[in-house]
Amino acid sequence: MVFGVAGVPTNYKGKFKNLFDWLRERDLNGYEIQCVYGFKISDVNKQIILEEKSKGFCFSMHAPYYINLGSKNEPVVARSKENMKQGIELAKSVGVNRITFHPGGGHDNTEEGRKLAIKQLIDAVNEFTHQIDMGDVRLYPEIGGKTANLGSLDEIIEICKHCEYCYPCIDIAHLHAREIGSITSKEILKEKLQKIKDAIPQKFKYIHFHAYTINYGDKGELNHLRHGENMPDGRVGMPNLDDFTSVLKEMGIEPWVISEAQDTQEIGAEYMLQSYKK
Numbered sequence: 001m002v003f004g005v006a007g008v009p010t011n012y013k014g015k016f017k018n019l020f021d022w023l024r025e026r027d028l029n030g031y032e033i034q035c036v037y038g039f040k041i042s043d044v045n046k047q048i049i050l051e052e053k054s055k056g057f058c059f060s061m062h063a064p065y066y067i068n069l070g071s072k073n074e075p076v077v078a079r080s081k082e083n084m085k086q087g088i089e090l091a092k093s094v095g096v097n098r099i100t101f102h103p104g105g106g107h108d109n110t111e112e113g114r115k116l117a118i119k120q121l122i123d124a125v126n127e128f129t130h131q132i133d134m135g136d137v138r139l140y141p142e143i144g145g146k147t148a149n150l151g152s153l154d155e156i157i158e159i160c161k162h163c164e165y166c167y168p169c170i171d172i173a174h175l176h177a178r179e180i181g182s183i184t185s186k187e188i189l190k191e192k193l194q195k196i197k198d199a200i201p202q203k204f205k206y207i208h209f210h211a212y213t214i215n216y217g218d219k220g221e222l223n224h225l226r227h228g229e230n231m232p233d234g235r236v237g238m239p240n241l242d243d244f245t246s247v248l249k250e251m252g253i254e255p256w257v258i259s260e261a262q263d264t265q266e267i268g269a270e271y272m273l274q275s276y277k278k
């Protein structure tokens, strides 16, 4: 099982090389490398990652925000494909085999426009993943937080069904936000995960999670909440993380869970780990 953080936690003030001991003190063993502004890792940090990996730390990687394989703009898609290929090489160089990416968007936000965008994304992914040696790298299209983003639950399933190298990144907060507060009970969350399991059973065991609570409006995601923080209107922050960890247990899912709680990633991750162990 993996419980970890996305990027260097705001509360950590030391050097990168000492971060992993700081996380270990909290029993955390996961780190999502935030390549959100470009697929780049310094040579020094590469060495640190390789060393920590050899000591059992688990790494995933988040692709840059500007990657947009679902864009209407052809040069953007072409560039995104090249970027993804570089990212895969980078991941291989540090022994990372999970890359999460945002499906993007840009076509009309209609049923037809979204279908077209997903078809285009599937074709793009199948093209570049079959041009290169993927090694053991898996790509994780992530649930989008805003209603206008590509990456509904059905769209993520669709991508994973049709792309050999794609596996689901289920950001439960994004899912809750884009569905305007849908995850109101454990049973509902379980149903959603069961839907994925039924559709892509062979890929389900490699599922990747982002989990934290979120503030949303009528267009979906507004901002990530701090761990334990309420919505601005006073409602309790959702989805419920105890429900989440108990669904993991009930469904026998091997957890790989990354906390993206605002400024409190490590607190959220530790909370979920303890809740899972209970």
Ligand SMILES: [Zn+2]
Residues within 6 Å of the ligand: 062, 100, 102, 142
């Ligand atoms: Zn993301």
